[in-house]
Amino acid sequence: MSEPLLELRGVNKSFGVVHVLHDVDFAVYPGQVTALVGDNGAGKSTLVKIIAGIYGRDTGEFFFDGKPVEVHGPRDVAALGVEVVYQDLALCDNLDITQNMFLGREETKGGVLDEPTMEARARETLSSLSVRTVNSVRQTVASLSGGQRQTVAIAKAVLWNSKIVLLDEPTAALGVAQTRQVLDLVRRLADHGLGVVLISHNMTDVLEVADRITALYLGRVAADVAAKEVSHSQIVELITAGRSGSYGISENPATAGI
């Protein structure tokens, strides 16, 4: 297996007296979909926010491309090429697809917005991802369905030549057909050589697209396994009990005294 693109080692994080993450190791590999699963309160969101630079970490190391990096905020992480696609999407309804994809990073020529270049690049990106679901890059986002919006949000991350894309529950609010579209897109991102982190509650989705699965249980990594080595029920056990067969935490942390 290739070297991880992004790696966290021994990360601990507490909020006051609540110890949320215990010595968490987490790695993202290029060209692979790493699923991050866990029950509510397992620490998924906290881990994502640490990767995104929104939260600092108490202890632990942050490696990018094998080199330790100092991360002090979201901008540092974005500069490394890590994009987070949040659940609530962060698109402006009143702007069109092109305008949204370039939001905050508009191309200008002589101080004036360079619309042709932006539109052409937006189209290029969407076609490189084989997006068939939107009619025009000049449609306003208000007219898009949930799946199309998710597509635009993901395409936005790709447009900026990101190396890693974190997707927070991308299919949570979607119907069957739209989920299908988004999962296909997730797979294509990885095929383009990006490192993809998929946070999801839906085990069917996870097993379908993920290459690796990292299961969190009460703030600890219960397992970090290749997706084809585990079954649906094993993942569920890892999420709910922290162990399953030979995988998992050896002792029950709930009784071991956290």
Added chain:
Amino acid sequence: MTTETNQQPSAAADDGSFAGDTVTTATLGTAFQDYINRLRGGDMRSLPAILGLIVLVVIFSFASDTFTTRLNIANLMTQAGPICVLALGLIPVLLLGEIDLSAGVAGSTGAMATSLLIVDHGQGWTVATLAGLAVGVVIGLAIGLLVARLGIPSFVVTLAFFLGLQGVMLKFIGQGGSVRFNNEVLRGLAIKNIDPTAGWIGAAIIVVVFAVVSLRTFRIQVAQGLQHPPFSLVLIRIGLLAVVLIALVGFMNQNRSRNPNFPIEGVPQMLIVVVALLILWTFILTRTRYGRHIYAVGGNAEAARRAGINVRRIRTSAFICCSTMAVVSGLLLAANTGKVSPGSGGGNALLYAVGAAVIGGTSLFGGKGRAVDAVIGGLVIATIINGLLLLNNAAWINYVVTGGVLLIAAGVDAISRRRRSAAGV
């Protein structure tokens, strides 16, 4: 009706699979159909305002003999000037979904500073005007910081400024008093006209520049295989602008004086100011990053923040723009009336401007609106004021009608917003 769907040029696409992408609205017919669909979906823009304007003009021209005289139409245009400029200033604030109730009074405070500097301190009109505009910047900065940093609702902050600034004007001018506003240059904005030939040249330049820009954009869009309107629509737009400008300049260049010895002809200077500011704001809002960011913050402030846009700075700057534009409007108003009194810009001046922007199609909910909306809406409001005045109606009717129109405009805005979210346009 034929719809031609162009494929993405294969050079740009991996496998041409972005095939659902419609590049061109092929015919004028389909473009018109799109427009109808947008209207049905609640995206009416300034159409209600234009229809309203036509209805009002028809009603008043039947009801009053003097309404359609050249002098009165020109007079109406000058009356509309301060309203249009104030409404233009409100556009960035309204686009953010905020409101500035103090704009009218802030404008007159700036105009008061200008006229006091000229009358009491013997300053030239340039220094005095710059000082007046600076007053606007300071007021806007204060409002902006209170709204963006402290997080007080803009309604409350600007209501406080609305009251406070009226007190300031009362202090400087004195109860029942007023300051002369008779500087030749500034007063000329309302009472002087430009040379008829200059009017034609100006109109020609605007049409030519618009045509060149439109055709160039169209050529680039076609060359790069981007989405573009049918060529006929581009030509129609250019033609429409040319017709409007030729009609306007042609009308204004006719002698409209009642006294044959003193001809009045040429485009009023006030109109030049309005057109210049309209072009400026259209450019800022549609062609610059700043304008794009205003729309983004108005559409979804959280998304804008995550995209790295400094939302607070955008908010603060919008209020600064608004108050500064308000001072321009205050100066035009003072030029119209020849004085600044403590009540200038108070009363319904601001509601006229808010009404103008909203009637023109700017949403009170933020994120939607254009600079030209403000000017069209301003004309509607000015027509109402002018027409009612000619009918010799009592002041109470004026208030009731203007209030009613504002309510109707806001109602249309709310309904079309609901339809938009239902239709997803």
